[in-house]
Amino acid sequence: MIKTLDRMIIKQFLPTLLVSMLFFILILEMVELFSNLWRYINNGVTITEMMQVFLYYLPSCINFSLPMSLLFSVSFTLGNYYANNELIAIFGSGVPLFRFVIALVFFGLLFSFASFIFEERVVIDSFKLKNELTNKLLRQSTSLNNNNPTVIDNNGTIIYSADFYNDKDITLSNIIVIHKDENGSMLKTINAEWAEWNTDEQLWEFHRCRRYHHDPESGFFVSEYDDIFTDPVFKTDPFTFRRVIRDVGEMKIRDAKLWIESLRKAGLPYAESLTAYYRRFSFSLTPFVVCLLSAAIGGRFRKNILLMSLLTSLVISVVYYVLQLVFTILANLGYISPAAGAWIPFIFFCVIGFFLYRFAQS
Incomplete structure (x- = not known):
C-alpha cells in the first residue's frame, strides 16, 4: 500500500x-x-x-x-x-x-x-x-583601474601601496613597497614615482625610485637613488591590483576557491x-x-x-x-x-x- x-x-x-x-x-x-x-x-x-x-x-x-x-x-x-x-x-x-x-x-x-x-x-x-x-x-564597459590599491604578498613579507593602478598600461603611480623578512624585520623600502610591469621578465620595474636598505657591513640603513630598479622578488601578479569586480556567482566551485585564496594571500577583503x-x-x-x-x-x-x-x-x-x-x-x-x-x-x-x-x- x-x-x-x-x-x-x-x-x-x-x-x-x-x-x-x-x-x-x-x-x-x-x-x-x-x-x-x-x-x-x-x-x-x-x-x-x-x-x-x-x-x-x-x-x-x-x-x-x-x-x-x-x-x-x-x-x-x-x-x-x-x-x-x-x-x-x-x-x-x-x-x-x-x-x-x-x-x-x-x-x-x-x-x-x-x-x-x-x-x-x-x-x-x-x-x-x-x-x-x-x-x-x-x-x-567595466573599468579595472583602481584607486589607492594596497596589496600584501609573499605571506605578508611584501606590502605594496600606490595612489593609482592603470590596468590598460599595467602601471602603478606613486608607489611605496615595504619588504620584510619572515621575522618581520625590515629589509628594504622603495619609494618610486611609478612602476611598470615587465611582461618579458614577469616582474615590476620601478622608475625614479629611492631605496632604503640594510647595509650588513655598517649595520645601518642606507639610501640609494635609481632611475630604474628591478628585483626578482617583486613579481606580484598585476591582477591583484585591479578593482575587484569578479563575481563568485559567475565562477565554478574550483575557480571560486582559487580566487578567494588569491584574495586572502594578497591581503584583499x-x-x-x-x-x-x-x-x-x-x-x-x-x-x-x-x-x-x-x-x-x-x-x-x-x-x-x-x-x-x-x-x-x-x-x-x-x-x-x-x-x-x-x-x-x-x-x-x-x-x-x-x-x-x-x-x-x-x-x-x-x-x-x-x-x-x-x-x-x-
Whole structure:
C-alpha cells in the first residue's frame, strides 16, 4: 500500500511542478525584459538579440524558480487531498503525515543535488554569457583601474601601496613597497614615482625610485637613488591590483576557491566572496528545505487551495531570501563568520520544518 500511495502522490505532484515552473520562469523572464526594455530600445537592440539574452538567462530562471515551484506544488497537492477528504482513509490506516510525504521530501533532496550539478555545469556559463551579451548590447564597459590599491604578498613579507593602478598600461603611480623578512624585520623600502610591469621578465620595474636598505657591513640603513630598479622578488601578479569586480556567482566551485585564496594571500577583503562561496552550497539545498516546509503546512488549506498555495509559496520564498540577504550582509560586514551567514537561514528553516511536523494534522 505504501508504494501505491507514493506513486499516487508523485503522479499528482509532477504535473503541478511542471506547470508552476513554467509560470515562475515566465515571470522571471518578464522581469528581466521590462527592467531593461527602455535600454534595449535606446540602443537599437533587435528582437533576435533580446531572445538570445533570454535564452542565456533561461538556465538561471530554471534554477531560481525551482524552490518556489516546489513550494507551490507540494502545498497544492496536499491541499487537494485535504479538501477532498482523501487523507482520512490514509491517516485512518495508520500512515502518519511524514511517511505519506516522504516521497516529496526525497524529491526535494534529489532536486537539491540536481540543482547543484545543473548550476555548476550549465547555469554558471550561461549566466556569464548573458551578462557579457547584455553589457555588449547596452554598450556598458567595466573599468579595472583602481584607486589607492594596497596589496600584501609573499605571506605578508611584501606590502605594496600606490595612489593609482592603470590596468590598460599595467602601471602603478606613486608607489611605496615595504619588504620584510619572515621575522618581520625590515629589509628594504622603495619609494618610486611609478612602476611598470615587465611582461618579458614577469616582474615590476620601478622608475625614479629611492631605496632604503640594510647595509650588513655598517649595520645601518642606507639610501640609494635609481632611475630604474628591478628585483626578482617583486613579481606580484598585476591582477591583484585591479578593482575587484569578479563575481563568485559567475565562477565554478574550483575557480571560486582559487580566487578567494588569491584574495586572502594578497591581503584583499575576501569575506564577501567567501560568503557567496558557502552560499552556493546552502542555496543548492533550498529545494529540500522548501519541500520539508510546504509538506508540513500545505495540507492546512481546505478552501481557495490554488490561491493559498501560491500565496504561501511566495511568502515563504520572500522570507527565506530576505533572511539570507540579512545574514549575508552581516557576514560581509564581519559581524558573523561567512559560513554562519550562508548556513544559518537554511538551518533555521529546517528546524522550523521539523517543528511544524510535531503539530501537523496526522
